[in-house]
Amino acid sequence: MDVSKIEEILQGHGIKPTSNRIVVLRELTSAERPMSLTxxxxxxxxxxxxxxxxxxxxxxxxxxxxxxxxxxxxxxYEFCRSHSDDADDDLHAHFYCERCRQTFCLEDIAVPQVELPGGYEAVSVNYMIKGICPECARKHR
Known part of the structure; x- marks a missing residue:
């Protein structure tokens, strides 16, 4: 993704496009999966x-x-394709492989709506499925 598009995304979310933020966001948008700080x-x-x-x-x-x-x-951390700086509108499931310890996006699987009991207010949702990814399963056959 080019710098002008990165700047546009940052400004669209009310974020000043500094050089560090541009570099970090560029890396996140090009990543094929969620990445750790390390x-x-x-x-x-x-x-x-x-x-x-x-x-x-x-x-x-x-x-x-x-x-x-x-x-x-x-x-x-995963780039959020949200169209708002107030809420996430692209929530999807994730898969954590217990062998290779990588986390994968399952973008075609929406996070299910959960009806909370009275008095509870959801702030975020983390829908994580754990198991063995296809690559690890193939290697261990």
Whole structure:
């Protein structure tokens, strides 16, 4: 994705397009799966860990990333194709492979609506399925 499109996405979510934010968002939009902070740090050598984390924190605040607790080694960040800086409108399921420890998007599987009891208010949803991915299953046959 080119810089002008990245800047447009940032501005559309009310985020000032700094050079660090552009680099971090470019990496997230090109990723084929949700990435951990460590993975981003490994890929983005020009920004230190705290700079990447600050960008991710701003993105989370403006609903530009989903933060996924993968049940494995921590959290992963995924570019949110939301059209709003107030709410996420592209919620989908994720799959965590217990062998390779990668998290995959299952974009064709929507997060089911859950009717909460009175008094409860949902803030976020993390729909994670755990098991063995096709690649790992193939390798262990």
């Amino acid at each position: 993975e981003l740090e490994y890929k983005i050598l020009s920004i230190d860990k705290s700079g990447i984390f600050r960008a991710l924190s701003v993105f989370k605040e403006h609903h530009l990333v989903h933060v996924l607790e993968d049940g494995g080694d921590g959290v992963r």
